[in-house]
Amino acid sequence: MKAEQGPFLLLNTKEIVSRLHEWFPDAARELVVVTTRADIPSADIAAYAQRFLHLEVVPNLWELPDDELLDLARRFGVRRILSLGEREVLRAARMRAELGLPGQSLDSATAYRDKHVMKSTLAAAGIDVAPMRKFRSNDELAEFTWKVGLPVVVKELDSGASNGTVVLMDEEDLRALPERATGTPRLAEAWVEGDFYHVNGLMKDGEVVLAVPSRNLYSDWFSVAYDAPTMTGMMPDEHPLSERLRSTARQVVAALPAVPDLCAFHLELFHTADDRVVVCEIACRAGAALVTDVHEAVLGMNFYGASLLGQAGRGDHVEIRPTGERLGFVWFPPAKGVLRALPDTCPLPGTVSYRPCGDVGRLYGSCPGLGRPVAEMVFRLTEPDTGAELRRIEEWWDDNVVWEHRTNAVPERWKTPRRKPADA
Incomplete structure (x- = not known):
């Protein structure tokens, strides 16, 4: 087989530009990067440009027409197109098809991005969906x-x-x-009534090669519609649901058109009161918020880096070095109201880091999606009941943050119950 030649074109919206040399040591000769400002300091754009074969910093990746990106790819004779963001999955696949380049096909990208196609495919394979x-x-x-x-x-x-x-x-x-x-x-x-879970991991050619199940207190919608914390914690292997969630992940990935080589995935599921595991949806990308950070700390491997290397045909360069720890994180979103008090520190055992970032005295309004939190936290998990550990963190937050004129608290119907004294 003829060896591939030419550089890679990266379409990027993630804060990973400063780390690209870890995964592509020869970036100055093989990376053409089109990126939002991401993690590039304004004063350093010229210096960063020297690190890559070509660098373009744009306010919004979607302001660039496909034709301009295709012209750029042709000008540099790129051999593959790489991307990390969910919105770039279909665009990158269309460009590959136009240029005749290897990588994720348009059929595969559509199955992972169009929720109706995705869930119709899963239902046809006998997988439980709403x-x-x-x-x-x-x-x-x-x-x-x-x-x-x-x-x-x-x-x-x-x-x-x-x-x-x-x-x-x-x-x-x-x-x-x-x-x-x-x-x-x-x-x-x-509507599916049930506890919410994630499985984050890596897949390769239609098979799951790594799957880490996590418990969530709320789905993302609650953090958008109300002020529920975006909170997740890795589950112990011995938990009765852990293997069922992994097994479902394997079935889902096998049912959808395969993504070639190594690629991160983020799967969302419900576990219902009648013991069904119902798939919410899956993405062929790393999870958002601090998902990549906590998994890198536990696995010694970065999901963004693994996905880029996989798309470049270098998935065999990825090494997983697990520590055996279980970590979780929480983003505390702003409520609709005036923030009057914010904890400076978190005294809870297991706290790895806590960072307040909200503006006390500010009136916060609605947000169309998951925005920036008013505080974030990473924590270590040690107990068999991950949900109970998450609830303790939520209770601490509720007892210590103060909102005035708050209008979007989580309704009691869905609020996680406070522990009874006997359970404390």
């Missing part, structure tokens, strides 16, 4: 709601991190949902 319907009109949505009952979740077909997700709780919410004049399709799903 009842759903792609709809263009509110009449179609009402028909689906009549069949499955309320609440109903409405999503964009290609959204990420719960951006644009709406939950219709009652008939009033259904009537109030704006009709789209363009008829752009959306996805409606039956």
Whole structure:
């Protein structure tokens, strides 16, 4: 087989530019980088440009038309196109198809980005997903709601991190949902009541090679619609659900069109009261927030770096060096209201780091997706019940943060219960 020649084109929105030389030591000769400002200090752009064959810093990657990126790829004769962000998955696949380059195909990218295609494929493979319907009109949505009952979740077909997700709780919410004049399709799903889990890991050619299950107190939607913490903690291997979650991850990855070589994945699932594991969705990228940070601390391997090396055809360069620890993190999002008091430190045992970053006295408003937190924390887990450890952190936060005129607290229906004294 003829050896590949030419540099790589990286489309980047992540804060990893300063680390690219760890994964591509010859970056000055083989990396063409188009990136947002990411982690490049403004004063150092010229210096950073010397590190790569070519560097373009743009305010927004989506401001660049595909034609300009294709021209750039042709000008440098790139051999592969690399990306890390969820929004870049389909774009990179289209460019590969246009240029005849190896890598994730358009069919595979579509299956991982279009939620209707994804879940239809999984359902056909016998994997449990929520009842759903792609709809263009509110009449179609009402028909689906009549069949499955309320609440109903409405999503964009290609959204990420719960951006644009709406939950219709009652008939009033259904009537109030704006009709789209363009008829752009959306996805409606039956509400799934259950505990929320993640599996973060690596896949290769349609097989899972690493899977780390984690417990979450809330799905991302709660952190967008309300002020629920984005909180997750790795589960012990001996937990009864751990292997079931890994097994589901293997089934999901096997059912979808394969991503070639090594690639990170982020799988979201529910565990229901009647003991079903229901797939929410999967992404062919690393998890957001501090997912990559805590897994790198535990595994000695960075999901972003592993994905880039996999896309470059160098997946065999990735080494996993597990420490045996279990870590978790929390992003405490702003409430809608005035922040009056914020803890300076966290005294809880197991705290690895705690960083307050909110502005006391500021009036915070709504956010269309997962925004920046008012505090973040990394913690070590040691107990068999990860959920109980997470609840203790949430209780500490609730007891120590002060909001004035708060309007978006998590409703009691979904608030995680406080421990009884006997459970303390």
